[in-house]
Amino acid sequence: MNNTVACASCHNQAVGFSDTPAFSEGFEGGLTTAHSMRLV
DSSP states (O other): OOSOOOHHHHSBGGGTSBOSSSSOBOGGGOBOSSOOOOOO
């Protein structure tokens, strides 16, 4: 970890604390295997 990605980077309030891309951007700009789950 390098302290560059925060929870709010993917869990966007405007879209129900989730994100819209099929794959979220993760550590060092790489893509994760899924999009972020809703928090609420």
